[in-house]
Amino acid sequence: xxxxxxxxxxxxxxxxxxxxxxxxxxxxARTVRNIxxxxxxxxxAVVEGGRITQYRADVKxxxxxxxVTEG
Amino acid sequence: xxxxxxxxxxxxxxxxxxxxxxxxxxxxARTVRNIxxxxxxxxxAVVEGGRITQYRADVKxxxxxxxVTEG
Amino acid sequence: xxxxxxxxxxxxxxxxxxxxxxxxxxxxARTVRNIxxxxxxxxxAVVEGGRITQYRADVKxxxxxxxVTEG
Amino acid sequence: xxxxxxxxxxxxxxxxxxxxxxxxxxxxARTVRNIxxxxxxxxxAVVEGGRITQYRADVKxxxxxxxVTEG
Amino acid sequence: xxxxxxxxxxxxxxxxxxxxxxxxxxxxARTVRNIxxxxxxxxxAVVEGGRITQYRADVKxxxxxxxVTEG
Amino acid sequence: xxxxxxxxxxxxxxxxxxxxxxxxxxxxARTVRNIxxxxxxxxxAVVEGGRITQYRADVKxxxxxxxVTEG
Amino acid sequence: xxxxxxxxxxxxxxxxxxxxxxxxxxxxARTVRNIxxxxxxxxxAVVEGGRITQYRADVKxxxxxxxVTEG
Amino acid sequence: xxxxxxxxxxxxxxxxxxxxxxxxxxxxARTVRNIxxxxxxxxxAVVEGGRITQYRADVKxxxxxxxVTEG
Amino acid sequence: xxxxxxxxxxxxxxxxxxxxxxxxxxxxARTVRNIxxxxxxxxxAVVEGGRITQYRADVKxxxxxxxVTEG
Amino acid sequence: xxxxxxxxxxxxxxxxxxxxxxxxxxxxARTVRNIxxxxxxxxxAVVEGGRITQYRADVKxxxxxxxVTEG
Amino acid sequence: xxxxxxxxxxxxxxxxxxxxxxxxxxxxARTVRNIxxxxxxxxxAVVEGGRITQYRADVKxxxxxxxVTEG
Amino acid sequence: xxxxxxxxxxxxxxxxxxxxxxxxxxxxARTVRNIxxxxxxxxxAVVEGGRITQYRADVKxxxxxxxVTEG
Numbered sequence: 001x002x003x004x005x006x007x008x009x010x011x012x013x014x015x016x017x018x019x020x021x022x023x024x025x026x027x028x029a030r031t032v033r034n035i036x037x038x039x040x041x042x043x044x045a046v047v048e049g050g051r052i053t054q055y056r057a058d059v060k061x062x063x064x065x066x067x068v069t070e071g
Numbered sequence: 072x073x074x075x076x077x078x079x080x081x082x083x084x085x086x087x088x089x090x091x092x093x094x095x096x097x098x099x100a101r102t103v104r105n106i107x108x109x110x111x112x113x114x115x116a117v118v119e120g121g122r123i124t125q126y127r128a129d130v131k132x133x134x135x136x137x138x139v140t141e142g
Numbered sequence: 143x144x145x146x147x148x149x150x151x152x153x154x155x156x157x158x159x160x161x162x163x164x165x166x167x168x169x170x171a172r173t174v175r176n177i178x179x180x181x182x183x184x185x186x187a188v189v190e191g192g193r194i195t196q197y198r199a200d201v202k203x204x205x206x207x208x209x210v211t212e213g
Numbered sequence: 214x215x216x217x218x219x220x221x222x223x224x225x226x227x228x229x230x231x232x233x234x235x236x237x238x239x240x241x242a243r244t245v246r247n248i249x250x251x252x253x254x255x256x257x258a259v260v261e262g263g264r265i266t267q268y269r270a271d272v273k274x275x276x277x278x279x280x281v282t283e284g
Numbered sequence: 285x286x287x288x289x290x291x292x293x294x295x296x297x298x299x300x301x302x303x304x305x306x307x308x309x310x311x312x313a314r315t316v317r318n319i320x321x322x323x324x325x326x327x328x329a330v331v332e333g334g335r336i337t338q339y340r341a342d343v344k345x346x347x348x349x350x351x352v353t354e355g
Numbered sequence: 356x357x358x359x360x361x362x363x364x365x366x367x368x369x370x371x372x373x374x375x376x377x378x379x380x381x382x383x384a385r386t387v388r389n390i391x392x393x394x395x396x397x398x399x400a401v402v403e404g405g406r407i408t409q410y411r412a413d414v415k416x417x418x419x420x421x422x423v424t425e426g
Numbered sequence: 427x428x429x430x431x432x433x434x435x436x437x438x439x440x441x442x443x444x445x446x447x448x449x450x451x452x453x454x455a456r457t458v459r460n461i462x463x464x465x466x467x468x469x470x471a472v473v474e475g476g477r478i479t480q481y482r483a484d485v486k487x488x489x490x491x492x493x494v495t496e497g
Numbered sequence: 498x499x500x501x502x503x504x505x506x507x508x509x510x511x512x513x514x515x516x517x518x519x520x521x522x523x524x525x526a527r528t529v530r531n532i533x534x535x536x537x538x539x540x541x542a543v544v545e546g547g548r549i550t551q552y553r554a555d556v557k558x559x560x561x562x563x564x565v566t567e568g
Numbered sequence: 569x570x571x572x573x574x575x576x577x578x579x580x581x582x583x584x585x586x587x588x589x590x591x592x593x594x595x596x597a598r599t600v601r602n603i604x605x606x607x608x609x610x611x612x613a614v615v616e617g618g619r620i621t622q623y624r625a626d627v628k629x630x631x632x633x634x635x636v637t638e639g
Numbered sequence: 640x641x642x643x644x645x646x647x648x649x650x651x652x653x654x655x656x657x658x659x660x661x662x663x664x665x666x667x668a669r670t671v672r673n674i675x676x677x678x679x680x681x682x683x684a685v686v687e688g689g690r691i692t693q694y695r696a697d698v699k700x701x702x703x704x705x706x707v708t709e710g
Numbered sequence: 711x712x713x714x715x716x717x718x719x720x721x722x723x724x725x726x727x728x729x730x731x732x733x734x735x736x737x738x739a740r741t742v743r744n745i746x747x748x749x750x751x752x753x754x755a756v757v758e759g760g761r762i763t764q765y766r767a768d769v770k771x772x773x774x775x776x777x778v779t780e781g
Numbered sequence: 782x783x784x785x786x787x788x789x790x791x792x793x794x795x796x797x798x799x800x801x802x803x804x805x806x807x808x809x810a811r812t813v814r815n816i817x818x819x820x821x822x823x824x825x826a827v828v829e830g831g832r833i834t835q836y837r838a839d840v841k842x843x844x845x846x847x848x849v850t851e852g
Contacts, residue, residue, distance in 0.1 A: 093335075093336055102281050111328065160442050168476070194377055231584050238619070238620055287662065290647040291360070352669070363699075364704075405461060430719065435502055505716040505717075507713065513584075571791065657725075678753070682820070691802065749823075
């Protein structure tokens with residue numbers, strides 16, 4: 001049966017955690033096929049000069065694998 | 072004294088976790104009165120073709136009850 | 143075999159978390175039969191004028207069900 | 214959009230946690246339509262005379278709802 | 285070496301958890317210098333009349349301190 | 356919008372965790388205005404000579420702030 | 427240096443979690459010397475006929491040991 | 498009132514986590530009377546040559562005690 | 569000294585979580601050498617037509633690495 | 640009775656988490672009297688050029704207070 | 711098959727958490743054979759006069775048992 | 782924007798968890814560029830003959846990626 005692999009990425013955005021999540025998914029999608037879903041496991045933000053300059057989304061991305069590369 | 076009941080729903084939205092949460096609250100509000108608040112306990116997203124197509128918000132909704140139905 | 147259902151309620155009391163828990167159980171027992179036990183999963187209190195006016199007990203109540211109503 | 218409801222049941226079986234989970238799902242399926250999935254959140258067992266007589270599976274069952282009954 | 289202090293605030297907004305977080309950071313920045321970052325540790329919302337009227341973001345804010353005031 | 360600050364105290368009592376919580380709230384209320392609520396996050400007890408001599412309640416106290424002092 | 431051992435007991439009482447905790451400590455103190463403290467790690471209650479008949483306190487008890495018996 | 502003691506064991510089996518749990522219970526039952534139940538708190542497996550050779554069940558076993566031995 | 573890498577996979581099986589775990593390990597073993605062990609960190613199941621059609625085991629697989637590929 | 644306040648600091652050191660913890664305590668001790676203890680709640684490190692340049696210890700520091708300043 | 715027992719100890723040291731852990735293991739090894747491993751589950755320190763005087767390591771120690779003594 | 786990848790390694794050392802962490806980072810740095818930081822998420826030790834022979838540090842290592850390899 002199919003096996004799913006789960007990797008952890010941290011995406012960033014100046015605007016929102018949704019966009020930070022989309023950026024992480026987009027980056028993964030350039031090399032990983034068959035992404036099924038994403039889970040948001042952490043939300044932080046960078047503050048500079050008293051203002052938030054970057055939202056950071058810690059996400060787990062799940063995708064179907066033919067072979068487990070990584071060895 | 073009043074007793075509060077807590078139920079768990081998962082709302083969905085193509086746009087954001089806020090909208091997914093609002094959709095869950097709106098659905099509950101059609102049949103449940105006296106909703107007091109909501110807690111976001113999980114955030115996931117469905118990915119299709121390398122893009123997020125649905126944000127899903129796992130929420131706990133609290134509302135005052137006259138009687139505990141459910142039996 | 144019998145199936146147990148678990149619901150979450152928040153009981154309140156001006157005096158103690160035990161009484162808040164008893165109030166949640168009493169409310170449930172008016173409509174739910176066969177309650178077996180309760181687990182306390184959260185304890186908060188409301189403060190007004192610098193004094194606690196209400197203890198709140200977040201409880202999970204387990205009871206045997208003939209049929210799962212809820213649909 | 215569709216909203217999913219999540220309820221918590223504890224199924225039992227003399228044989229395994231898989232069967233206990235199946236029993237909880239089967240009971241729910243008698244009255245709840247559109248069950249999508251189940252998450253196992255707790256595993257215990259009853260012991261009598263030094264032997265396990267009952268496996269108990271604490272599960273969360275998710276199903277699509279037209280209306281949130283429960284109010 | 286520099287020491288970082290971490291305080292917990294709950295910001296609010298009628299629109300989103302991002303704005304609620306920004307509001308907490310902005311309030312802190314009026315009196316606290318050298319804020320480095322923020323972690324979102326809880327997300328709730330207030331519901332009135334069946335609609336969300338306030339998003340609440342429970343955040344931990346970290347900032348470099350010369351001296352630990354608080355004593 | 357108003358911002359809420361959350362501080363952590365440990366109250367003590369020879370009698371109960373409720374009284375230990377009340378003592379922590381009373382101490383905070385001498386200098387902090389606008390306390391809204393308290394969450395009990397830990398319960399321990401000191402034992403001397405085989406008997407409990409002190410109940411200790413680890414509590415988070417939330418209060419509305421005009422300005423975030425602490426800097 | 428001294429080593430502390432930590433054991434887990436569940437005490438019971440018809441009246442309160444404080445008394446259930448005291449009962450666990452009292453039982454331990456009959457055979458264990460040098461108990462230093464106790465941490466409450468779980469609170470449940472048994473319900474019969476719609477009423478709580480027993481409060482149960484899951485506690486961790488810490489005591490100084492000369493030798494680690496248990497082997 | 499009766500006091501329950503909770504001990505932690507790790508049972509093993511070449512076949513399943515259920516059997517690993519039964520093995521832990523069976524071992525405990527040779528010297529411990531009045532076991533009431535078991536909670537599964539961890540599940541691991543040993544892998545050799547690319548195959549699982551041993552399922553390991555980390556369990557908490559609860560039993561009624563006359564006296565707390567352990568001192 | 570040797571370094572161990574930990575990856576996360578989700579295996580599936582129509583029969584049990586043990587078989588789902590074995591399937592994940594088997595898939596990994598086709599390309600990864602020196603697997604030492606596996607930890608089960610999540611258990612879910614897919615339900616179709618009121619019956620479980622697939623058990624899913626979320627596992628962490630640990631293996632000794634010569635070099636950390638992944639860059 | 641005395642009330643204990645708990646604050647959260649992050650200390651740093653080029654050498655170890657123990658030293659990072661000591662640095663946090665030393666900084667606090669310059670302005671806070673009656674520190675009783677510290678709990679280590681997080682351990683991270685900064686990496687530059689493939690080497691750890693700073694250990695960071697996230698600690699909770701508890702101290703007895705006469706008055707709760709903070710308001 | 712062999713069964714492993716897990717006990718919890720708190721070791722202390724004036725110098726480091728590693729030494730505190732070694733002290734706990736050394737104490738256990740005087741009466742317990744076949745210790746396989748140890749897991750660090752908590753790290754605290756005692757502070758006196760603004761300085762750390764004792765590191766305390768809360769550890770779980772696992773060892774193979776012939777018979778489960780403890781009864 | 783840049784995306785950060787997070788991988789999990791377990792480093793080992795005969796001396797300390799700091800050295801075990803450094804060993805994991807050093808191994809990763811041989812093939813992974815742009816490591817930003819590391820989080821310690823687990824601490825265990827191997828015991829042989831009643832003495833600790835190996836400290837093991839379970840770490841999450843974060844590094845900036847141009848492309849997500851892994852597919």
